[in-house]
Amino acid sequence: MSVQTLPGTAADAPTTSRWRSLITQESVATLIVSVLVGAAVLLPLFTLVVSSFLVLDPGGFDTAWGFDNYKTLFTDRIIPRAFVNTLLISTGSTIVATVLGVSLAWINARTNCPWRDRLEPYNLIPFFLSPFVGAIAWHNLASPKTGLLNAWARHYLGIEGYLINVNNIYGVIWVTGIFFTPLVYLFVVGSLRRMDPSLEDSARTTGAGLVRTTMTVTLPLVAPGILSGAIIVFVTSAGEFGVPFKLSAPYGWETLTTQIFSKAVGDDANHYLGATMSMALGAITAFFIYVQQRYIAPRSFTTVTGKGFRPNVIDLGRWRWVAFGYNVAFILVAVVLPILCLFIVSLHPVWTAEIIPSDMSFRNYEKTLFFWRPDAIQAATNGIFNSLILAFAGASIAMVLSLVVSHMIHRTKGFGSRVLDFLCVVPIGFPGIVLAMGVLVTYIKTPIYATLWILLLGYITRFFPYGQRNIASVMLAISEELDQSSRMAGASWLTTLRRITIPLLKPGIFAGWVLLFIIFLRELSISIILYTSGTETLSVGVYYLTNFENEPLTSALSMAQTVMLLICILIFRRVAGREALTA
Template sequence: MTLAQTVAHPLRIPLLRGHGFLIVAIIYAGLAVSVIYPLLAVFVQAFSEGAGLSIEKIQEVFTTPNIIEAVFNTLIISVLTVVMAGTIGVMLAWLVARSNMPLKRILDPLNMVPFYLSSVVGALSWQVIAAPRAGLLNSLFAPFFDTPPFNVYSVGGIALVLGLFYTPYVYLFTLGSLQSMDASLEDSARMSGASKLQTAIRITLPLSAPAILSACILVFVTAAGIFGVPLVLGVPGSVHTLSTLIYRAINEYPADFATAAILSSALFLFTAIFTVVQIMILRGRRFTTVTGKGYRPRQVDLGRWRWPAVGVNTLYLLFVIGPFIALLLVSFQDAWTGAFDWARLTLANYHKVIFVDAIAKRGLINSLFISTIGATIAVAVCMLLALVVHRTRLPGREGLSHLAMVPVTVPGIVLGLGFLIALITTPIYGTLWIIMIAYIVHYLPTGLRNSESLVQSVSRELDESARMSGATWRGAMWRIVVPLVAPGMVSMWLLLFVTYIREVSSSMMLFTFGTETISIALIQIMEYEPYGVSGAFGVLQTVLVLACVAFIRQVSSPRQSNA
């Protein structure tokens, strides 16, 4: 065998030689147990009640009026969320990427802030300002309206909060696409007489359509399965979604696992269909936005609309950050009466959260443990998978990538229920590890996509050169590829860390006393403490996450620049 042939077969390494099939089989088995088995457990539970198949139960569930209503609510909330997040996200991305809007350097990172914030805390904040009667906004507008104009305890309220918090997803996807777009297409349109607006609508946006569509379907699927926000804002107004009904079925007495499993299966199918649609749409269309020409896309001159554009972007940030400021005010009040009252100023809420409520401390410690260890394991697993898929020729390696993407279609609450049903009688139940594994599995697609991009961004020539110089496969990966993608791995770790800290859907099913996460602790505290105490905990949670993000960015930035 020549040297070139050795390089052409990167799998042929001493460690793996002859064991390729076995290695792939082991990875398949691991993924099957962690991804497929919990889903199967849900399906089996849904279709069997007692000994046999229970079609009657399924019929009964889907003819129940409040379940039908919940299905519609879920659909409407998801659509409204997509419309809102899509509109704002695309608009902001275009303003930042393709216009000469002032203050872009400040606004760009600020537009990503909602990504780091917990939507549950966001929901709590919106309660403060848009509760039908005692909300700040309603108090403000009370003299002008007969009935309160805002009601956050509604389908619209839930969609508003979700839309605001999922805007960064669309923003990020679209921004990347717009920034890497070939401007010559737009130039051609302009030269052909199209106005700036016509060019933006007819050329720029269609070219970004795959990215926008991808983001929108991700938002749709996530919104359909989200649990925390509908719990906080939906339940008080009797607005139920599939996720809150699944939770209710498990939490009523006696627990109705069959209904929960049937609803979970329906929710899974609901989200899976949309994901498949996404894949089909993207497969059928080819868009070339990056042509390889090395110039920056041209900036559109907004003229007199430059500062109004800043106003629009600021308004979005105000909608996100404003309620948090209101929550901050509430956290310093001994009671909330709809307006800030200096006579009610207190630090007692913070004292209670920090020194009295053991669950708050426990939630904080547990979340830091799960997020730190979990994100580290996830990065390692995802990198390994990406290397196996893209840097080996093991048989069936492409299938690993597809299998690992399955959780993208599974809402967190469904996955949590699957893990609960599958693992309740094992020693792992009741530990932090079950929650950690659920998180890793749930966000495996996010980690894997990132890892694949990182690995693919490193030219094969580099590790192949190392192999030609006598390095083993493992040595080439460890010494060449991994150091090159290390900054990206740090970013990925941070992404997963923040995602795990905010997560609530799967842990809501899996926590037990002593294994509460920070978001569960917040929901538990809201069960009995006044707004002020919940607000104080929400503020602390937000500050903690932002501090962690800032710290990790600070720590990792020199390494990034070196790289």
């Protein structure tokens, strides 16, 4: 073999000039993506800040600069109360989710509870379902008059009135709490599984008993994980719109999100006051996310080593059946009961808290799903179409963006990568409804308003960080030399991305795609702010039915959404492991 130079290589490459050497595929792509992401993330927040200082005159025509909106936050008849309710709901559901999440994680990771491997996937199901639909289901289960559980209590136990009532702030705490339990679970279960067993063993050898070891060693070691999970639940609950909208707002317990909603749409719409309330809510959530990302998340790695330890499994003796019962009860209450109730209600023409087998039919499904029929409800059929389009396009675009952004953050070092890294955390700090308010005030006068594009923009901006984290976790596990060796083999940056990087990241890309697809399919709090007639989404369809039609129709569409989500979960489980969820 002799050395010979091949065409298109160094020998006949022109000497690159000073400026041309700066213009590479990589640098151009980095610039474009940075500007796009920067604009998408920062523009709505900037407009939100500006709008919050615009005061609408009583006539509703002119605006002036001032702090009046901020004064209104304190002087309004409802807003201060809504603020307190939001904090109460967040605190309450954080407590519920943390207690349930930590105990279930401990049972699954560290005890000999029977069939715990089989139970785990079911513990995670609420994570993927819509809390709004959960609220509708619980409304059907435990309203004072029309709740199935209360009807049974009257019938079988002979109770007057009702046994439980979820149409209040406690109902909201309960439903949000059980729906966000998997968040805490996921943050804690990994640390519990990967903890070095010798840490506990050494406590046992000093004479500490099981309970004492658990309390003084195990739980403190997973404390950062618990705290992270708790903060995420607190912030997510504060930004949750569907549950308080369904269960508490109609009964006098407004929250910040329901108030923002009423200022964004409806008769007394005041976008500027809505923007100010969004600022208040965003300030709280951003603060907590900052604390979690900056101080707590980094610490959670110090207790856990990367080695694959076999954790200590605690023999619960006969108590293991109690643990099993506890876990099964959670699955029944969080998953089985609500879905079953939705299904039963959806089969009735009207719901009177009584199961009437002879009345049952699939009429409600025909009216909400069969768009070709003349009696089909437009908001529902539109919603399914639009949501499928948005979920498909949104997940695809967001994953392409995530791929390029992850590549820039983790493969090119320098100022640009730090800026992008920051931009990827910012959207997580703001609830969907807050970001949507920003998007609304930014783009309301542009042609994209009242189209699906504005929804797409809102979805991608708020949720692409989840896709980005999915890819980044896979990317960090793949040696950079795999990319570099392609460059050395003569492939350009783009060719390397296409032929080496993307094929290697395929599992991460697909898992992220399905996760985003699920999130977009059930999205409510962004959609509710940005939709107009014709651009309803699936959850907006549910909202429409619960507002203007009856419970059985609402339940039918909710059921359809739930079934679609359950199918996605099955796909997700096949392509991604548990780790893909702990973003």
